[in-house]
Amino acid sequence: MKILLIDDSRTMRNIQKSVLTQLGYTQVEEACDGQDALSKVNAYAPDLILCDWNMPNMDGLTFVKTFRTQNKTVPVIMVTTESEKSRVIEAIKAGVNNYVIKPFTPDLLSQRINETLTKKAA
């Protein structure tokens, strides 16, 4: 199970990575913005993408839009803040499969990941 983690903050990446490790996902590749992610995503071929919304260079929404033009299947979970919630629909329309609001507990993230993967498998 390979996960691509996209976030511009190193702290946030480390926190999310440790949560993912706790959940047993150890294969995690990091990208610091949408552009970086686009350059890595094909070579890395992740099974799941966790993507932050607000990032420099290329934000999460733009990344998803671009990514979806080349790949329609790999599930993407958007990591958002409470205040971005009203815009989540935009992300869904762009092709995001699920979302999780920061800050999240390991349980919550685990639940969302399972939800997403189960639905994808169905």
Add this chain to the structure above:
Amino acid sequence: MQLDPELLQDFLTESGELLDQLDVDLVTLEGSPEDPELLNKIFRALHTIKGSASFMALTNLVKIAHAAESALNAARNRVVVVGRGEMDLLLQAVDVIKTQFDDLRAARDLTAPDENLVLALAAIGEGKPAPSVQVPVRSAAAESKTAADAPAAKAPSVPAQPAAASPAAPATGSPFDLGSPAPAPLKLPSSKMDLLEFLVSDLDDSLRQVEQQVARLGEAAQRQSAAEALADLTEALKRSAEFFDCEPMGKIATLLDDLAEAAPKLPERTMARALSPAMSAVEALKQQSKALAAKTTLNHPLERFTEAFHALLAETAAMGTPAPESIPAGEQTTSASPSPAPSPSAAPAAMSPGKSAEKSEAHPAAGADHTIRVEVTRLETLLNLVGELVLQKNRLSALTRQIGQQQLGTQEFREHITTASGGLDRVTSDLQLAVMRTRMQPLDKLFGKYPRLIRDLARKLNKQINLVIEGGETEVDKSVIEELGDPLVHLMRNSADHGIEPPEQRQAAGKPEMGTIRLSASHKGSHVQIVIQDDGRGIDKDRIARKAIEKGLYTEAQIATMSEKEIQRIIFAAGFSTAEQISDVSGRGVGMDVVRANIEKVKGTIDLTSVHGQGTTITITIPLTVAILSAMMVGIGPETYAIPLGSILEIVRPTPEQRSSIRQAAVMRLRDTVLPLLSGGELFAQPEGMKADAPFAVVLHQQDQRVGLLVTSLIGQQEVVIKPLDESVDKGGPVSGATVREDGGVSLIVDVPRLFSIAQSRARA
């Protein structure tokens, strides 16, 4: 006649809009006379007008509206097909209603409709088609008489064939009826449930767009772009549907997606027939959206719909022209097998197309709650106040800069005042923009009138003209719309009358018989560009040159030095008109110079390119708003003037060697060109002695012409609020308005087009 003025005003506004739309829709209908959606729409509009009119006891209006309505009802029920003759009558009815509206506005008694017209329309209503004889347009009385006499004679010869399909019977069993299934509770994890309200509001918006794009699919010229837009929308819908586990919604979105994919290749007739089911699908999506708002889902029965819809989309050009009778026939066979209604609520009555049409109408009405009508004067006041605010803000900014430069007060104080001033600046800009937006109106308001105009012209001139309108949704300031009306009508008439050739000539020239006029609008930065393009005969430069010499506008020697484009531009010169014979179509004594003047009044420019034999393109560029202007402030003598920034090409400081004169007219050499120089001091009548020293030349441009204006000093760039000057103010030189400066003083705004005409007349002298 005594009517509540407020009520009357409402009626005139609302029904006036319906009436304008009627013109457009009727002309569209002529192209696809069996489009059920369109027929319904036109019928509803007339019905609404009639309803309100009867409420106000406007008998004469009710009479004609009723007659037209019953004629349309017959068309809607497929008792008659709207041909040319019927269309002429319907358009005449609309004209009568328009006259009556004018009467109402002028508080006159309503003009009584021509009895013969009413009778002829009523005859159509009874299933007797009007004769499709060639009749002159707009000679209402004469025409309606022939029409009224004819139906009686002609009616028996044309059997009301589709009537056999019992028009009144609702097509309950149509495969394209999605009914109204019963809602089932929606099951979603709470994280998704949380987003539901956002989804619903997004859906409202998206579905409105979907509806628009589906409607645009009906127009051949817009089909490609509509299909692309629709595909994007349905893709997003499918994703939303998947996220919210709303399977039926996904399926319907997929159907519309299929339509978007197939549309560009569909034969015209099939496309017209696909529109109605597509609208039903959109309607079903709207129901889905409503259900979601109530945390329920609807399971629309889609099997038959999908099958029939796909069959329709699979039609190719060869098979896409079934006789119209086959439609009702198909409905009859399907209605024989009872539709698998999923719930008792899907009773036949609830499934009739009429009902669903009413429902789709109810939707925009619900949206009407989001708009209010405001008197224009209030908006004017608001805009004026914002203008004042901008001036005060400019003054405050100037003071703030002064405080900074002179280090007044403490450091902290200076920082605070800079922040406050910056904040005010931002808010004022936003406010200005917001108020400006309230005054914006889509160009469709103007463009909507042209299909009818061109249709009537084409019939009158015996030409075939296809009018393509694009970008009608582009918005510009209300005042700009008002000023543009006449020039655009003039240009459209010109294109139809002088541009497009008669079919025989076109054929001889190897062009399609049908000429095309393309009217398009788009945003270009802070400007809007309107392009009128025809594929007609173009402008004959030799003829223009001959006329110009004949009329004494130019000498032969002058013409010899002019480029083709310059010669073509002569048509904009005052007193020039080439129409060999004055026709009542476009030679009404109003020349292209008036068109140009009108456009320049709103600070716009007009340009023209024409290839002889291939067509003419006229490009009009107008600012989004006329109230606020980016300007360069310059000093001329002791006074400060504002020059529109958009007209400035560059500013140079000419050396004495660069300046010289040709036949007493001052000129300046700039790189490898020579341009006329105008002295600001002289133009703006500065007192003697103040004129002398003018080191800077502001190079102004208008299309491909350039001129230098000598000024004393350069002050800087500023947003200025234009205050109109009284018409009588003419003494101070070529100025178009005034403005209040940052320091509170008043400056005049330089009228660039006038400068150019001054420079031109000097060159000619």
